[in-house]
Amino acid sequence: MQIAIDGPASAGKSTIAKIIAQKLNYVYTDTGAMYRAVTLLAQQHQLAYDDEAQIVQLMSQTPISFRVLAGQQHIFLGTQDVTTAIRLPAISRNVSQVAALKKVREILVQQQQKIAQDANVVMDGRDIGTVVLPQADVKIFLIASVAERAQRRYRENLTRGITTSLSALQAEIKTRDYKDSHRTISPLRKASDAIEVDTTGLNIAQVVTKVMEIIQQKLNS
Template identity: 40%
Template sequence: MIITIDGPAGAGKSSVSKRLAQWLEYLYLDSGAFYRAIALVAGNQGGNLDDAGWLESFLASFELEVASGPEGLRLWNDGQEITQTIRTPRISQDASRVATLRPVRQWVAAYLRRCAKNGGIVTEGRDMGTVVFPEAEVKIYLDADLGVRAQRRRQELQGRGVDQPAEQVQADLADRDHRDRARQEGPLLIPPGAQVIDNTNLSLEQVVHACQELIRPKLEQSTCQAGPDCDKLFTPEKHPLG
């Protein structure tokens, strides 16, 4: 089964997706990490991050190694781990720039689809349920007020030792929202058939629980395709609420 979690920056996609992947024992994929990795490595090579032609040539030989663990997605390039290096405000803005370009979006989409060829994934991003996995069994769209999202993002940055003024964090998010929604390639949209969860006033646990309730019927249906003993294969004890 493929589960997509879409929404704007700061809506809690990563936190929720990680918890769901742990609960289901699925592979967790953070599409934003791939855009960040491209922005980091291409930028370090002195490339023009607004030049689609240059980036297409760069991506022809670009390689990433990934692993999904309890703390989320880990990435390596050329033998060097870049999991934390890509989590800076500058790389966030650069990632938003490269994400507007067709060659980059096509590369990331193809990479994600290869990872998901056997199913069993929870993937989060901006166009997971619209472009990359339109056939996903469960589509969820998370949203929250801009001010709340900015507060969450600032706390996240502070946890990594980056202290930005609240006004700057909110302005950066507003700018990214505009670019994500206005771009021609894979714009941020509510996927057809997606369940929308506004978590402005919800805790992480409440959001995870709401998502689990959306997933359970699909999970039971998927398991029951195994045959008449399907009731023995899926129990609340096997997939406890976390």
């Protein structure tokens, strides 16, 4: 079974997808983390974020992988654990530019589709229901207000020891929304058959309950 969870930045996709995957014992795939990892790869090698040829060459030399360590999913670039590094503000500001590169997307989409072929998956991102898994059994589109998403990112950054102002995060999220929804390749948009869930004002447990209800309806149909 394939479950696609899409939505804008900080709508709760990764948090909810992880919990749903655990509940169902499905494989969880954070596609956004993959694009962040490629962005970090470009930064580490001091490449321009639009240098598609050089970034793609680096990708061929540096595999991206997920591993579960102490019950938590970590992402690796080669042998380097980059789980924390990919969440730094510099990566958040530039990941949209890297994610808009056609060849980068083609490579990562192929990897994501391969994962989905081999197991029951819960996959989250911005184009899962429209491009990566267009035939997914369940498609969820999570949304939330910019103010709430900025608050979530602010609290998340604090837990990681990252200091950012709330106003800066709001501006960053608005910019990210615009870039993601206006890019030429695989823009952020809700699939026609996706079910929208507004998470504004809801806690994690409430959102999980709503999403699980949608999945159970599909399983029982």
